[in-house]
Amino acid sequence: xxxxxxxxxxxxxxxxxxxxxxxxxxxxxxxxxxxxxxxxxxxxxxxxxxxxxxxxxxxxxxxxxxxxxxxxxxxxxxxxxxxxxxxxxxxxxxxxxxxxxxxxxxxxxxxxxxxxxxxxxxxxxxxxxxxxxxxxxxxxxxxxxxxxxxxxxxxxxxxxxxxxxxxxxxxxxxxxxxxxxxxxxxxxxxxxxxxxxxxxxxxxxxxxxxxxxxxxxxxxxxxxxxxxxxxxxxxxxxxxxxxxxxxxxxxxxxxxxxxxxxxxxxxxxxxxxxxxxxxxxxxxxxxxxxxxxxxxxxxxxxxxxxxxxxxxxxxxxxxxxxxxxxxxxxxxxxxxxxxxxxxxxxxxxxxxxxxxxxxxxxxxxxxxxxxxxxxxxxxxxxxxxxxxxxxxxxxxxxxxxxxxxxxxxxxxxxxxxxxxxxxxxxxxxxxxxxxxxxxxxxxxxxxxxxxxxxxxxxxxxxxxxxxxxxxxxxxxxxxxxxxxxxxxxxxxxxxxxxxxxxxxxxxxxx
Numbered sequence: 001x002x003x004x005x006x007x008x009x010x011x012x013x014x015x016x017x018x019x020x021x022x023x024x025x026x027x028x029x030x031x032x033x034x035x036x037x038x039x040x041x042x043x044x045x046x047x048x049x050x051x052x053x054x055x056x057x058x059x060x061x062x063x064x065x066x067x068x069x070x071x072x073x074x075x076x077x078x079x080x081x082x083x084x085x086x087x088x089x090x091x092x093x094x095x096x097x098x099x100x101x102x103x104x105x106x107x108x109x110x111x112x113x114x115x116x117x118x119x120x121x122x123x124x125x126x127x128x129x130x131x132x133x134x135x136x137x138x139x140x141x142x143x144x145x146x147x148x149x150x151x152x153x154x155x156x157x158x159x160x161x162x163x164x165x166x167x168x169x170x171x172x173x174x175x176x177x178x179x180x181x182x183x184x185x186x187x188x189x190x191x192x193x194x195x196x197x198x199x200x201x202x203x204x205x206x207x208x209x210x211x212x213x214x215x216x217x218x219x220x221x222x223x224x225x226x227x228x229x230x231x232x233x234x235x236x237x238x239x240x241x242x243x244x245x246x247x248x249x250x251x252x253x254x255x256x257x258x259x260x261x262x263x264x265x266x267x268x269x270x271x272x273x274x275x276x277x278x279x280x281x282x283x284x285x286x287x288x289x290x291x292x293x294x295x296x297x298x299x300x301x302x303x304x305x306x307x308x309x310x311x312x313x314x315x316x317x318x319x320x321x322x323x324x325x326x327x328x329x330x331x332x333x334x335x336x337x338x339x340x341x342x343x344x345x346x347x348x349x350x351x352x353x354x355x356x357x358x359x360x361x362x363x364x365x366x367x368x369x370x371x372x373x374x375x376x377x378x379x380x381x382x383x384x385x386x387x388x389x390x391x392x393x394x395x396x397x398x399x400x401x402x403x404x405x406x407x408x409x410x411x412x413x414x415x416x417x418x419x420x421x422x423x424x425x426x427x428x429x430x431x432x433x434x435x436x437x438x439x440x441x442x443x444x445x446x447x448x449x450x451x452x453x454x455x456x457x458x459x460x461x462x463x464x465x466x467x468x469x470x471x472x473x474x475x476x477x478x479x480x481x482x483x484x485x486x487x488x489x490x491x492x493x494x495x496x497x498x499x500x501x502x503x504x505x506x507x508x509x510x
Contacts, residue, residue: 001065007045009065010035012058016051017088020121022098022114027090034087039071054121055128059085079192081123083185086194089122092182095197109251115199116220119212124195126152130216134414138474142307144281145477146406149413152215174229177270179209200227201248203241217401217408219277224254226271232259233271234353236326242273242357243318243364253278255356255367257400262382263352263371263484265399274400278358281405282306282367289498291507293327296320301328301507307481307489308403309370309497314363321364329353331504332370340496341383342372342486350374354400369403370486386480392444393476398484407477416445417473421465423449426458448472 001009014032017023023031032044051058063081066072072080090098095118103111119125134149173180176191179198186192191214198209203224213221224245234256245254254275257265265274286305293301299320304310313325333351336344344351354369372384379385386394394402394409401408419442422428430453435446442449456468482489487497501507 001061003041004045006039006062006065007041007043008048009058009062010039010041011045011048012051013062013084013088015048016054016058020054021088021118022090022094023088024090024094027094031088035084038084038087039066055123059123075188079186079188082192082194085122086183086192089118089195089197092197096199099199108249112220112222112249112251115197116212118197119195119214122195124197125212125214125216127216136470138477140307140474140478142305143285144405145474145481146218146281147473147477148217148406148408149411149417150215150217150408151411151414175267175270177223177225177267177272178229179225179227201245203244204237206241208241213274218406219279220252221274221276222252222254224273224275228271229269230271232257232264232268234259234329234355236322236329239325239329239355239357239366240322242355242366243322245273245275246357246359246364247318249275250359251278252276253280253283253356253358255354255400255404258352258354258371258373260349260352260371260373262373262375262385262397263354263399264373264397266397280356280401282310282356282403283358285310287312289501290510291501292510293324293505293507296324299324300510301501301505303497303501304367307405307478308485309487311368311370311501312365313368314365316362316364318364321366325355325366325368328368328505329355332368332500335500335504337496337499340487340493341374342496343374344372346374354403356400356404371403371484372486384484384486386483389447390476390480390483392448393473394480398480403481403484405481407480409473412441413473416442417469420445420449420452421462421469423453423458424456424460424465424468425462426460430458 013035014028017031036042036044059081062084063077066080067074067077099111099115102114120127129152132151136147138145138147173184181193182196182198184193196211198211201208201210207227208224209227210222210224213223238256242254242256246252252275254273256273259268261268288303288305291301293299296315298317299313299315301324302312304312311328313321313328315321332353333349334344335351336342350372352371352373354371356367358365374383375381376383381388386398394407419428423430434440435442435449437443452468452472485493487493
């Protein structure tokens with residue numbers, strides 16, 4: 001790229017920022033000069049053509065030029081792109097000011113729409129990667145399940161997650177969720193965050209911030225995070241903060257992962273919640289039974305007709321819903337029922353709750369997914385964790401997103417599922433010695449392949465193979481959800497659930 005072509009690309013980037021990133025006229029010269037300095041240029045372009053596709057016609061050529069000219073290394077491609085786009089993104093205080101102005105004049109939904117679109121427009125949310133994800137829906141026995149093969153984020157092992165919580169604080173920023181990430185240049189072990197913008201909020205009398213998830217596992221996937229770096233915890237204060245959030249943002253739901261390994265999220269070292277548009281499958285599930293509690297007759301407590309064990313609390317009084325949900329949380333933390341293998345505590349706490357709040361009109365709703373992370377010799381990964389026969393599909397912890405019916409499956413499955421189809425359609429010969437070699441990437445699928453080949457043979461057409469493998473994944477996801485149920489969906493499990501409702505929390509069936 002010639003010097004003049006480079007100048008034109010930079011000028012087009014500035015024009016794009018004015019059109020899509022709310023770059024103000026007062027900042028245009030400052031941003032232009034910063035870009036010129038980054039590329040060691042002394043003056044801007046004089047004649048600027050209208051820009052075309054943002055990524056293909058502006059960003060990629062600029063990053064390629066930086067690599068070819070030695071400004072950045074190939075392995076730093078995303079780091080440099082983020083640095084480049086961070087220059088043209090308005091500063092954090094300007095973003096906060098504009099968010100507040102939009103909220104005051106047009107409502108909070110318009111403000112979050114603007115912040116969401118900004119996060120896409122400056123590539124903080126990299127739609128170019130997210131659009132590669134493979135998605136489909138399955139209608140199961142208790143409702144719709146969403147399934148995504150994630151091609152934009154690596155899989156984590158439950159043991160790695162558990163160890164991460166034990167690590168002492170070190171480095172800067174302390175973790176990926178700290179507010180200090182805003183503007184951080186990043187490195188090969190920590191993503192660059194010059195394009196990240198957060199909005200301060202008050203939840204439960206504390207200083208928190210909101211930002212959008214760069215991975216967008218569902219529509220408008222938002223994160224609320226404590227401004228203090230502290231471990232995840234779920235208690236009555238958590239529930240109040242969730243209700244505060246839905247008062248501030250009634251168009252979103254918000255929930256917290258359980259604060260224990262195996263049944264918690266991938267980051268247990270920083271207190272945070274996840275929310276977004278109310279599109280998660282569990283929200284559409286029916287009710288099995290309704291109850292009342294003696295203290296608050298206007299609060300309804302329900303068992304949700306879902307794969308795992310969900311107690312729903314709903315009512316118009318924020319105070320009554322909060323107190324009822326807090327009582328359920330505290331009761332569950334102490335509840336044991338060995339008839340269904342539930343032991344709340346040994347040397348450590350095992351019972352936990354994944355709470356999710358939302359607001360429908362003037363009704364507050366908290367869904368409380370009951371969890372238990374105990375292990376034993378027969379279930380080393382967790383008694384209520386996916387069975388080992390399902391680890392070829394999902395091995396990592398089943399957190400808040402999955403238990404609500406949206407599966408984020410590892411990217412390796414894109415290739416591995418195609419190989420399974422090859423066996424069914426006869427494109428690949430079944431070699432048992434090769435398949436049973438632990439060094440073979442398909443070894444984890446050996447039993448699945450043998451079962452499918454036994455059931456369907458090795459000479460089916462590709463359409464049949466596609467459907468067979470998709471059906472297998474769908475059924476595996478349903479089984480995974482059922483594994484997480486502390487009260488199984490059978491007669492014994494449901495009687496135990498009803499026993500908890502009546503004796504554990506003192507609820508009376510309506």
